Amino acid sequence: MPSSSLRFLGLVAALCAALFVAAPAVAQNAAQNDELQEANQLFKQGQLDRAMERVDTYLKSKPKDARGRFLKGIILAEQNKPNDAIKVFTDLTQEFPELPEPYNNLAVLYASQGQYDKARSALEMAIRTHPSYATAHENLGDIYAKMASQAYDKALQLDKGNTTAQTKLNLIKDLFSAGGGPRPAGKTAAAKPENPKVAVAPPAPPAPKPVEKAPEPAAKASPAPAAKAPPAPAKEPAKAAGNQDEVIKAVNAWAKAWSDNDVNGYLGHYAVNFETPKGETREHWESQRKARVAKPRKIHVDIESPKVVFKEGGRVNVTFRQHYQSGSLKVASTKTLVMVKAGEKWLIQQEKVGG
Secondary structure, three states: OOOOOOOOOOOOOHHHHHHHHHOOOOOOOHHHHHHHHHHHHHHHOOHHHHHHHHHHHHHHOOEEEEEEEHHHHHHHOOOOHHHHHHHHHHHHHOOOOOOOOHHHHHHHHHHHOOOOHHHHHHHHHHHHHHHOOHHHHHHHHHHHHHHHHHHHHHHHHHHHOOOHHHHHHHHHHHHHOOOOOOOOOHHHHOOOOOOOOOOOOOOOOHHHHHHHOOHHHHHHHHHHHHHOOOOOHHHHHHHHHHOOHHHHHHHHHHHHHHHHOOHOOOOOOOOOOOOOOOOOOOHHHHHHHHHHHHHOOOOEEEEEEEEEEEOHHHHHEEEEEEEEEEEEEEEEEEEEEEEEEEOEEEEEEEEEEEO
């Protein structure tokens, strides 16, 4: 189970009621809802195996249901199966990119494995999806503090007399010890939500739907905005065009990291919800890329004639001619990168060869 100081979003009684009330307006089978509620009750009672049985039964009839899948991810995390839980939450971010909670839980799971870069990227996506999501902001602060702690610790290893680094490191340790130490996710977090910021709420999948209602009141508030609607779309293309250089700069930085055999820099250009080309696991794909990027003695990747097209949902397609050379191997191909913005960075969400 997650053992960081971050808040992991789990099912809690107070939120559970709201969750089912906020369900889509489409008529739902009462027996199925009862099944999911029963699974949640079993989970809160610590009967994880029985809870999983109920969730699996529920998902057989509603395999795409975000609430059931979210609960399954939480149970897997509580069962100490982080990789399985990561798979569940990653799938949710791909199918429901508008929901911030799955990104948050991914971040907590990555942090529990010491993968702070991935945790940071996931939280940046959560905040980009839902800027007012306080839990993600706080968790991101904790991630930065953890990363700072590692840096100060390294500085002390290199210079044991560095009193400034020691003071800063002590401050960070005090910060995390003040929270009472990490506690497991799930029902423990529900009992004391202020403890591990392991979050407290299932995919507010239905919950974010009310977020979609926010624009409705604004539109209904006064007919005047309707007249202002046309200018708004006109401004978006202008903003997109203004960011074109920023996107191309990110693509060139990705190619440079590849050319420099900089494995960490290269992998750092891929989004946390990157869709692997053959559907393999992210870990398997990364192990293959590490071998290919680091192994050749000399690599040169050149990007020619990039064309940037801004799409809906904040995505951008960048199509270009890629020239790859390593030793006697020379390959030229057309490639398209689907990119999304995480914080201030443009990251690769999908990679297609052949346009």
